Amino acid sequence: MLTSLLALAVQAATAAPLPSDPVESDWRDIPAEELLVMTLAGERQIVIRLAPRYAPVHVANIRRLAAAGWWDAASVYRVHDNYVVQWGDPTEKKPLPEGVIARPPAEYDWPAFDAVTRLTRTDPYSTATGHSADGWPLATNGQVAWLPHCYAMVGVARDLAPSTGSGGDLYAVIGHGPRHLDRNIAIVGRVLEGIEHLSALPRGTEGGLGLYKETSQHVPFVRGRLASDLPESVRPRFQYRAADNVRFAAWIKARENRQPPFFNLPSGGVDICNVMPPVRRAP
Amino acid sequence: MLTSLLALAVQAATAAPLPSDPVESDWRDIPAEELLVMTLAGERQIVIRLAPRYAPVHVANIRRLAAAGWWDAASVYRVHDNYVVQWGDPTEKKPLPEGVIARPPAEYDWPAFDAVTRLTRTDPYSTATGHSADGWPLATNGQVAWLPHCYAMVGVARDLAPSTGSGGDLYAVIGHGPRHLDRNIAIVGRVLEGIEHLSALPRGTEGGLGLYKETSQHVPFVRGRLASDLPESVRPRFQYRAADNVRFAAWIKARENRQPPFFNLPSGGVDICNVMPPVRRAP
Numbered sequence: 046m047l048t049s050l051l052a053l054a055v056q057a058a059t060a061a062p063l064p065s066d067p068v069e070s071d072w073r074d075i076p077a078e079e080l081l082v083m084t085l086a087g088e089r090q091i092v093i094r095l096a097p098r099y100a101p102v103h104v105a106n107i108r109r110l111a112a113a114g115w116w117d118a119a120s121v122y123r124v125h126d127n128y129v130v131q132w133g134d135p136t137e138k139k140p141l142p143e144g145v146i147a148r149p150p151a152e153y154d155w156p157a158f159d160a161v162t163r164l165t166r167t168d169p170y171s172t173a174t175g176h177s178a179d180g181w182p183l184a185t186n187g188q189v190a191w192l193p194h195c196y197a198m199v200g201v202a203r204d205l206a207p208s209t210g211s212g213g214d215l216y217a218v219i220g221h222g223p224r225h226l227d228r229n230i231a232i233v234g235r236v237l238e239g240i241e242h243l244s245a246l247p248r249g250t251e252g253g254l255g256l257y258k259e260t261s262q263h264v265p266f267v268r269g270r271l272a273s274d275l276p277e278s279v280r281p282r283f284q285y286r287a288a289d290n291v292r293f294a295a296w297i298k299a300r301e302n303r304q305p306p307f308f309n310l311p312s313g314g315v316d317i318c319n320v321m322p323p324v325r326r327a328p
Numbered sequence: 329m330l331t332s333l334l335a336l337a338v339q340a341a342t343a344a345p346l347p348s349d350p351v352e353s354d355w356r357d358i359p360a361e362e363l364l365v366m367t368l369a370g371e372r373q374i375v376i377r378l379a380p381r382y383a384p385v386h387v388a389n390i391r392r393l394a395a396a397g398w399w400d401a402a403s404v405y406r407v408h409d410n411y412v413v414q415w416g417d418p419t420e421k422k423p424l425p426e427g428v429i430a431r432p433p434a435e436y437d438w439p440a441f442d443a444v445t446r447l448t449r450t451d452p453y454s455t456a457t458g459h460s461a462d463g464w465p466l467a468t469n470g471q472v473a474w475l476p477h478c479y480a481m482v483g484v485a486r487d488l489a490p491s492t493g494s495g496g497d498l499y500a501v502i503g504h505g506p507r508h509l510d511r512n513i514a515i516v517g518r519v520l521e522g523i524e525h526l527s528a529l530p531r532g533t534e535g536g537l538g539l540y541k542e543t544s545q546h547v548p549f550v551r552g553r554l555a556s557d558l559p560e561s562v563r564p565r566f567q568y569r570a571a572d573n574v575r576f577a578a579w580i581k582a583r584e585n586r587q588p589p590f591f592n593l594p595s596g597g598v599d600i601c602n603v604m605p606p607v608r609r610a611p
Binding site: 195228310314 | 330331333334337407410418420434436447448449451452453478479480488490504506507508510511512523524528529531537539589590592593597598599601602
């Protein structure tokens with residue numbers, strides 16, 4: 046089993062180029078202002094790409110929070126299996142830094158489904174799904190569009206509606222996409238690297254909500270800064286794979302129709318959460 | 329945030345009964361012969377319900393393996409983030425116990441979509457989904473039916489096709505349902521309790537496959553037995569919620585249309601992996 050899995054990985058890595066392989070110019074830089082670099086105690090680094098185009102007020106808040114050092118003192122206080130990891134201020138008492146808007150508008154969707162791809166089949170939560178030109182998964186109901194709750198997507202924790210949350214508490218999805226949250230909460234980003242530092246944390250048990258029972262269980266962050274505010278020497282640089290080309294279309298087709306030697310039977314379709322836009326460290 | 333979440337949980341627990349609440353007789357015993365009780369070092373217990381109706385030869389193998397002590401010496405050797413945890417014999421050298429069929433038939437689907445529920449909308453991998461009378465999620469393409477790869481479902485690791493795997497190595501899903509594996513691998517069960525002992529394990533890094541690089545990282549099981557082979561005093565007893573009644577239908581409807589005070593906007597549909605058949609410890 047191990048031997049053949051590893052053989053398959055080696056074969057994939059050394060095979061001739063496929064029509065679904067990207068060319069070098071398909072990789073586009075992600076602006077440093079869109080990267081939030083969070084570090085848990087023990088130098089476990091998590092890099093989140095923010096989505097200012099889709100949730101501008103919430104993302105402006107998160108940037109202000111970063112600049113004010115809010116994330117340097119945040120903690121993970123909730124790890125709910127097959128659902129979310131949540132972090133921020135578990136005391137619920139810290140005043141928001143100046144300039145942070147306490148009650149942002151409900152940035153849950155927007156009018157344009159401007160995807161440059163469209164998956165062959167849809168899912169129970171939308172009438173179409175695809176990829177944006179700027180490297181995000183999108184869903185639509187034919188009227189409005191939104192970022193779907195897929196694994197590693199980051200949302201803004203909030204109180205009961207009509208609260209939308211300030212951005213001072215965030216969560217990342219660590220289970221099967223809880224798509225019923227789509228359009229009910231603001232999605233503001235995606236974990237590009239280090240999701241395993243969140244998804245492998247011990248689960249909380251309190252309230253059936255995955256909250257840590259004791260504050261001693263909280264997992265503290267030691268730093269949280271925009272990449273653009275870090276010295277160039279330690280600044281992580283990421284790229285997304287552009288979706289507006291025949292190679293990306295071939296990649297989707299390949300994902301929708303997996304082939305031998307491992308697969309016998311292609312599905313003919315794929316869930317948007319299983320074809321998330323590829324990203325990589327800039328070479 | 330925490331305060332209102334906890335308040336909501338208390339409210340839910342103390343509210344008047346809903347049409348979607350089960351009555352006591354909706355809970356049906358799961359036979360002890362269907363429960364595989366696996367214990368990781370440190371007394372971390374995982375209870376798996378086997379699916380003999382759907383994969384009889386593979387499940388017969390797994391039972392023989394349990395009786396022969398195979399699982400007492402198994403190890404977790406692969407933890408692939410947003411995909412699977414896999415365990416069994418990482419040496420690939422142990423002989424299979426007598427009576428275990430090395431090459432079972434491809435028990436990937438069967439002719440009857442005998443679901444007693446049907447979800448309002450479908451997903452990219454099937455034309456309909458629902459719940460069986462005996463407490464399993466089901467998917468169909470209109471011709472055959474199968475158990476879908478949802479979070480915590482258990483499958484049989486295999487080599488390249490046409491291998492189907494003996495059952496000596498198993499995996500559990502710990503991420504967004506990799507439904508492209510449906511009908512390409514035998515699903516043999518579901519983790520009913522203790523999935524967090526698998527999903528929170530440190531991720532492996534080898535081969536891009538989540539394999540542990542060093543054998544010292546392997547996480548050993550100390551026991552694995554059918555509940556029916558355990559003394560009654562320590563035998564875990566589980567029940568599933570019967571799906572063939574109006575209360576279950578109301579529960580699905582509620583899941584498809586989440587309501588205030590937390591939700592603003594119902595989806596109108598739900599993914600089968602987000603309405604897995606409820607189970608509980610027998611009272």
